[in-house]
Amino acid sequence: DPVQAPDFTKCGDAHDVATGALLDAKCCPPLPDKIIDYEIPKFQLFRLRPAAHRASKEQVAKYEKAIQAMRDLDTSDPQDPRGFMQQANIHCAYCNGAHDQVGFNNLDLQVHNSWLFFPFHRWYLYFYERILGKLINDPTFALPFWNWDNPKGMTLPPIFDNPNSSLYDAKRDPKNTGSAIVDLTFSGSTDNLQLVANNLTSIYSEMVRSVSTTTDFVGKPYCAGSNPSPGGGSSENGSHTGIHWWVGTKDTTGPNKFNEDMGNFYSAGRDPVFYCHHSNVDRMWTIWREVVQNNIPKDITSSNYLNAEFLFYDENKRLVRVKAGDCFDQRKLGYDYDRIDLPWLNYRP
């Protein structure tokens, strides 16, 4: 059977996935009075997500204003599910064992390291983007993507690197800001040309060369009663994890323990760059489905996958139930990605 939506009334403590240690983090969502089966709006304005390094001044200004409005909700109404910490806590609740699997109280619900990874994060960003748009009254607001698969995007996007911006987060590795080149393969190299070449090679590998079945890319089956973390797809395990680790602090002895913010599930959503990173992770899924030519079925058709469910608060604070199988076509969800070069696509060194 498919994994069911969590029962918010049973939400409990969060713990570190690696050690099981209790976390100093309360991440349970507000309780609703009812749950609505979500219907994708039939008529809506289209949202075109731009690359962060190419976003216009106007787009950046809107983005900063919207994130600031979210942060303001944390103080004006901490129980508003659209607030910044409430949104960050969604990640903690679905990833650090605050939710158990419905019907299996001894099993944590875990949306990583399995085939739930892409659909969960797509729906998460979908509502996050709509909330941001709602808070600034702009139904076309589109979440930028951190284009780390292109050499032009292989630094922390400068819009996140300004301490006076709502997009800033202090809990990052200070070495990996400014002009530092991302290191998706943990190579430790300090040669920028080598880093760029490594990154392109590893993206080609996780998108093309090392993928021979659908689950190689999407992740392994995870159903009702499955143990958590059966195995992630190539993109989740590769560039996705590489960026998380690269951005998060490495100093675990000081107050920033556990590689906050980006380096751990419970805190990752507290860094605004998380959503911009995941916008690109989501884009890599669209590119794999639509651009990469191979003879592999692009979508898993098992009902255990299609009918897996999640709950999110929408932009109108309604708690809605969505299914994994209803999110494969991003255009039906009302958004798409600006098309830009894919220099890794023919990168066979």
Ligand code: C2O
């Ligand atoms: Cu839910 Cu990038 O992790």
